[in-house]
Each structure stands twice: as C-alpha cells, then as structure tokens.
Amino acid sequence: MSSSSTSQQSKRPLTTLQRSLNRKVAVRLKNEIEYRGKMNNVDSYMNLILLDAEEFNGADAVANYGKVVIRGNNVLFIRLEKEL
Template identity: 40%
Template sequence: MASASNPSSANRPVSASQGHGSTPADFLKAVLGRPVVVKLNTSIEYRGILACLDGYMNIALEQTEEYVNGELKNTFGDAFIRGNNVMYISTTKT
C-alpha cells in the first residue's frame, strides 16, 4: 500500500484544478497516501488514508472512519469500497 512521501503536506488541500492541464487522474495521484473523504451515493461518508484505487474506482482506505449524517458510527483499520457506490472523493477539510 502507498504511503505519503511528504507527511508535512498531508493536511494541505489538493485541487484537481491546481496547475495547468490538471485532470481528475492527476488529482487522484496527488492524494494517494493522503487523508480523503469518500462520499457514497447513500450519503454515508468514509474518511481515511487513500491506500489505492483502480480503474473502476474501487477504493482501499486505511485508518477509516464511517460517518452517517455527520456522526461518527464506526472505525475500521482497512475499508474497501466498490467504485459504483462512490459519489465523490475529496481531500479532508482542514
């Protein structure tokens, strides 16, 4: 699993629009190993470290927390999310 190469940058937001010619793929590469929020079609949010993802947007998170209606419901060491359930991926709010 990937880890952050620069821990001091782990909490700085990354935007897909940063830089010229930036794409969603560039954004996903930039946040690999960093804290993210994954929102599902059901409005449930998972927050954790983006460990890896594939071309189908299947996601593996580490140090995962599950939030339902903004309230922490569960914590997991690792979580795997099927890509067709994902509404969006964003960096964590600071």
C-alpha cells in the same frame, strides 16, 4: 479527446486521484454514508482502499475500520483533504 495542451496546467480526475495516494480523503457514497481515512490506493474505476477509516452518518462517526476496499460504482465524490 486530446488533452496534451491542458494536461500541463491541470490533471485529469483519475490522475489527480492517483497522485493523491496516502492523503486523507472523505468518500461520500450514493447512500449518503461518508468514509474518512487515508487513501492507500485507487484504480480507474474508483475502487479504493481506505486505511483507518471512520464511517459517518451525517455528523456522527458510527464505526471504525482498519482497512476497507470500497467498490467504485458506489462513489458519489471524493474530497481531498490537505496534505497529512
């Protein structure tokens, strides 16, 4: 699937993630838990590193993690927040 023409206006999902390093993101997992922190890095499988991450169960922050590697296959979506 060639994307040469479209890739100038809008980036593919994995490229968009890769260009959003060091932004604040919210990562919702399949088990409904959400992690919010700075996306230090991400790979094509959506394995990602979050720094200064908060774990949310619904509206409640239930834990804090300094540095956590999330395995990509658990990811439901990644919400990109405004630039830090």
